[in-house]
Amino acid sequence: MVDERGAVLVKRADAQRSQRKLLDAAIEEILILGGEPTRDAVARRAGVGIGTLYRHFPDLQSLLHAVVVDVLDRTIRAGEVVLSEAATGVDALRGYMHGAVDAGLGVVNVVHASLDSAGWPSQRAAAQDMLNRLIDMARRDGAIDDGVTATDISLATIRFCRPLAIGLDPAAEQEIAHRQLDYFLDGLTAEPGPKRP
């Protein structure tokens, strides 16, 4: 954290503060808007000039990318906690997915579309790894079917994190998502029923 040129480090602190403010502002805007925010709005909410936003994130891609990385990081950390604390695999799975919905992972989805899938590789790998351990744990308990994959969890998490976009307030969105997720998890851990023809 410390190198020989003190002045440079001080500068960086300033920039990091701006970046953090911009990131938080972007996330808030995305959650409020339910879509891609305007640059002006992000800068205004962050309390910095529009030029500062452009210095840190020269195009929309880089801003959205940073937002995704930020939210993924938090989600992965939450998943690790769940893994180390949950009594059973099912508990862990439930804990993780509900946690993701709570964490506002939905932000990821809003920005997902515009991003090249090749981005944020380390987060992607870390998430994949964590999910595999989650599923292994649940399988060892005999709780979930062999057909369930990490991708299933991943995509379902994305689905239940997305806003329904029918004008609901955030609280209602959350409540509905959790209720629907409970049914989904019931299905995941139940005897498989008849499938679609």
Place this chain on the structure above:
Amino acid sequence: MVDERGAVLVKRADAQRSQRKLLDAAIEEILILGGEPTRDAVARRAGVGIGTLYRHFPDLQSLLHAVVVDVLDRTIRAGEVVLSEAATGVDALRGYMHGAVDAGLGVVNVVHASLDSAGWPSQRAAAQDMLNRLIDMARRDGAIDDGVTATDISLATIRFCRPLAIGLDPAAEQEIAHRQLDYFLDGLTAEPGPKRP
């Protein structure tokens, strides 16, 4: 259908044709864009002037409203068919929801957000009624829990009709939605498991 003033009838036919063209154009644009289309694009696709669009749909609300009504009508009709043909309540429920996903009911969601919930009352009632009969049928079979409501079905249908917006092609979107919906329906018809704390 016929009155004494021929000219007026001709006008009306013209207007209806314009309206139909605008509606179809709006739906196509929404499906292509995955979001709210520009007025110019809708008018251009419909092959009418922008002024004509504004005459028929003075504001965004009225256009989106008309689109929702149009799509809902088709969905309800599909639900009625399922109701009259399915052997069991569960079959009917599965048939309806998978059908909705296939039917691209997703269009409704895209436009849902901007609409006041008080709109399209007759379609809403009709849909509500149909869903109630669907649920009653399933309950009589003992297939679903008492806690499941028509609103659950409604909101879940919306959820599984939404695009994940992670850059998937439509075919993949559909496949994932159906797979996830199967798990959800399993959960709906299974013994309720542990819920979120």
Place this chain on the structure above:
Amino acid sequence: MVDERGAVLVKRADAQRSQRKLLDAAIEEILILGGEPTRDAVARRAGVGIGTLYRHFPDLQSLLHAVVVDVLDRTIRAGEVVLSEAATGVDALRGYMHGAVDAGLGVVNVVHASLDSAGWPSQRAAAQDMLNRLIDMARRDGAIDDGVTATDISLATIRFCRPLAIGLDPAAEQEIAHRQLDYFLDGLTAEPGPKRP
């Protein structure tokens, strides 16, 4: 000028008036600025909205192109007059080039750079034709050397129409250009001297 649909023709009159105003405004701005004008300035000077400018000239290219065509048209017409009225070939040549400087043909040059050379083909051909007749006439008089080409006249006209860009007022610019042009024409019609090594 008249077709079966009156309404359309009336519309076009409006559009033509706007286009004319925009063209004149663009030329004035270019002459004042000595460079590419801002869209806002052109629209403001023309007394129309910025959107109107974009409707008529969706990009800078099309506006500059239209300006070039407009100015070229006037220059060619002036050249034709000179051709039909001048007593000798040298008079015609002098008359044409001084006339071009007076006419503010310089506008052409400012915008020349950004244009694909393939543009405005008919004006180009007409100008070429007129210049050839001008040169033939001067050659028949024995006034100019065989080495002088239409391209020489063309490029020299451009040169002497360009502003010196040293902060002179338009009147001084014109005076200097005419004075320098006189020397150049003297050289064109004189015995060729020693050339650059």
Place this chain on the structure above:
Amino acid sequence: MVDERGAVLVKRADAQRSQRKLLDAAIEEILILGGEPTRDAVARRAGVGIGTLYRHFPDLQSLLHAVVVDVLDRTIRAGEVVLSEAATGVDALRGYMHGAVDAGLGVVNVVHASLDSAGWPSQRAAAQDMLNRLIDMARRDGAIDDGVTATDISLATIRFCRPLAIGLDPAAEQEIAHRQLDYFLDGLTAEPGPKRP
């Protein structure tokens, strides 16, 4: 060159190096751009911070001024060489003007516009003096008319150094300029023809 405070001297050497780098960078940018460069581009090419540029040249004027002085200095030196080596006044005149075109004196013109004419007095005087000696020499040979002034040479040099701005590559620009300049010089040294009415 040496005073008691070594540190200050070191600073000064640093500053001079920065100034030289900035000047060279500005000239390069102007030659590449064909117009006024952005400050960022100049600083980047010079390899210094934007703040350093502003320290040395607080406003555009001072930067452009320094560029002009720099280029004029070189041109005057070239003129002196021509004066001392040319056999005749006409040769000297031709040599000087063609040399200026070759030297890229055009840079001066690009920046001329924004400068108050009162700037760079010593260079101006030196140039004036040199041109006067050039003209005197040519007059003594009987080669040029009494009407030709130092200002004529000055302004004509500027004219033939300016890019035509019609998308030509630098080589073609140079060739055309030299060719046109030859005709101009022919005119300057010929019997005056009929002038513009």
Place this chain on the structure above:
DNA sequence: TATGAATGAGTGTTCATTCAT
């Protein structure tokens, strides 16, 4: 003194909406 992050005014461009024809 050198650096480069922050600022914000200015310009380019789109698009919803109005209105004359």
Place this chain on the structure above:
DNA sequence: CATGAATGAACACTCATTCAT
């Protein structure tokens, strides 16, 4: 009624300039 030209507010982006480090 249909048409599409005109309008201008909103948003995207650049770049000259200041100032904290």
